[in-house]
Amino acid sequence: MNLELSEEQRAVRQLARDFVDREITPHVVAWDRAEEVDRSLVKKLGEVGFLGLTIDEEYGGSGGDHLAYCLVTEELGRGDSSVRGIVSVSLGLVAKTIAAWGSEEQKRRWLPGLTSGAYVGCFGLTEPGTGSDAGNLATRAVRDDGGTSRSSGAESGGEYVINGTKMFITNGTWADVVLLFARSTDAPGHKGVSAFLVPTDTPGLTRRTIHGKLGLRGQATAELVLADVRVPASAMLAPEGKGFSVAMSALAKGRMSVAAGCVGIAQAALDVAVRYAGEREQFGKTIAHHQLVQELISDIAVDVDAARLLTWRVADLIDRGLPFTVESSKAKLFASEAAVRAANNALQVFGGYGYIDEYPAGKLLRDARVMTLYEGTSQIQKLVIGRALTGVSAF
Numbered sequence: 062m063n064l065e066l067s068e069e070q071r072a073v074r075q076l077a078r079d080f081v082d083r084e085i086t087p088h089v090v091a092w093d094r095a096e097e098v099d100r101s102l103v104k105k106l107g108e109v110g111f112l113g114l115t116i117d118e119e120y121g122g123s124g125g126d127h128l129a130y131c132l133v134t135e136e137l138g139r140g141d142s143s144v145r146g147i148v149s150v151s152l153g154l155v156a157k158t159i160a161a162w163g164s165e166e167q168k169r170r171w172l173p174g175l176t177s178g179a180y181v182g183c184f185g186l187t188e189p190g191t192g193s194d195a196g197n198l199a200t201r202a203v204r205d206d207g208g209t210s211r212s213s214g215a216e217s218g219g220e221y222v223i224n225g226t227k228m229f230i231t232n233g234t235w236a237d238v239v240l241l242f243a244r245s246t247d248a249p250g251h252k253g254v255s256a257f258l259v260p261t262d263t264p265g266l267t268r269r270t271i272h273g274k275l276g277l278r279g280q281a282t283a284e285l286v287l288a289d290v291r292v293p294a295s296a297m298l299a300p301e302g303k304g305f306s307v308a309m310s311a312l313a314k315g316r317m318s319v320a321a322g323c324v325g326i327a328q329a330a331l332d333v334a335v336r337y338a339g340e341r342e343q344f345g346k347t348i349a350h351h352q353l354v355q356e357l358i359s360d361i362a363v364d365v366d367a368a369r370l371l372t373w374r375v376a377d378l379i380d381r382g383l384p385f386t387v388e389s390s391k392a393k394l395f396a397s398e399a400a401v402r403a404a405n406n407a408l409q410v411f412g413g414y415g416y417i418d419e420y421p422a423g424k425l426l427r428d429a430r431v432m433t434l435y436e437g438t439s440q441i442q443k444l445v446i447g448r449a450l451t452g453v454s455a456f
């Protein structure tokens with residue numbers, strides 16, 4: 062793997078840095094306190110091409126490779142994880158999954174809006190009763206063929222009637238479309254799961270913003286309730302019963318994007334810790350002179366580099382068409398735990414000031430904490446890695 066970034070990759074990273082410094086950093090504290098990112102930012106993310114990375118231009122995408130996608134995700138994560146999450150979900154989990162699995166009609170229907178920022182997407186997998194055990198989800202999609210006998214699946218006519226509840230859905234309140242996973246056949250476990258593209262203005266779909274989160278406060282995280290939501294059979298993404306494969310393939314790439322966001326958190330922790338250590342004086346000299354402060358800073362720096370290299374490896378594998386699922390779990394596992402450590406170390410450098418929200422370390426720590434939980438907990442990543450090494454499944 063060549064670790065030297067191409068001219069194009071360096072340019073997109075600089076674009077992202079400038080975007081973060083101009084459009085995000087000045088508002089981070091206010092958005093966190095208000096528990097809402099300014100929604101007009103989504104349009105701006107679309108205009109600059111960040112919602113279309115890796116998507117073909119014919120569907121409104123801005124092209125680019127997965128390393129460029131990681132570079133942008135890292136910079137957004139450095140700025141504000143709530144914003145990074147909007148991109149990771151709307152582009153990473155929804156648009157990229159439609160591009161990979163969708164029919165021509167579905168791509169034309171959804172991708173231009175998602176890549177431009179006219180639409181926001183959300184990923185409806187988790188339920189109140191199923192988080193890690195996603196294959197056991199309870200939401201049901203029941204076929205209603207209007208009394209006529211037809212074959213099942215996306216290619217036929219008729220409708221599905223969907224009932225269920227989805228929990229902790231990133232972008233949930235803002236989303237125009239939900240990539241929804243529901244049980245549509247009686248096949249056991251994950252084999253009965255199908256994927257649907259459900260417009261959020263469909264009658265019967267209601268949502269509630271979840272407040273009181275430890276971090277990611279600017280993000281529109283929601284509970285979605287579906288009561289007799291009717292969608293045409295053509296809303297099914299991929300063949301019937303392939304929904305879990307759709308979800309797993311989305312998450313395999315999604316975990317890389319979370320990892321890149323975590324590199325951004327850790328980098329931000331390093332930046333603010335170094336700056337503060339050079340300004341704050343104790344015992345007659347800046348605290349940068351104290352060896353135990355240097356230890357905290359060097360620990361962050363090693364975490365940043367290690368997490369970044371693991372993440373870039375995933376992007377490189379994807380771009381070369383090689384298997385990457387286990388490497389993505391390794392990157393997500395390491396980078397999310399590293400982001401927590403890094404933010405915690407930065408907070409230690411800030412001392413008491415780190416504990417109040419006028420200083421950045423506390424928010425970095427609050428935002429980092431969820432990274433070891435969502436898109437698969439650290440324990441799930443370890444089981445995925447362990448299964449690959451031993452050939453024995455714990456599930």
Ligand code: CAA
Nearest residue numbers: 186187193195196230231305306309310313435436437456
């Ligand atoms: N691409 C395509 N198909 C894949 C795949 C991939 N990368 N990985 C697995 N599959 C397919 C398999 O081929 C298999 O298909 P068949 O049955 O047709 O053979 C099917 O998916 C099941 O695969 P596994 O046997 O590997 O699945 P499992 O049941 O053992 O999975 C698990 C267990 C790994 C724990 C899985 O349930 C899991 O990842 N759980 C965590 C769920 C999770 O990450 N949730 C996050 C919620 S989303 C979120 O947080 C988004 C947000 O808003 C931020």
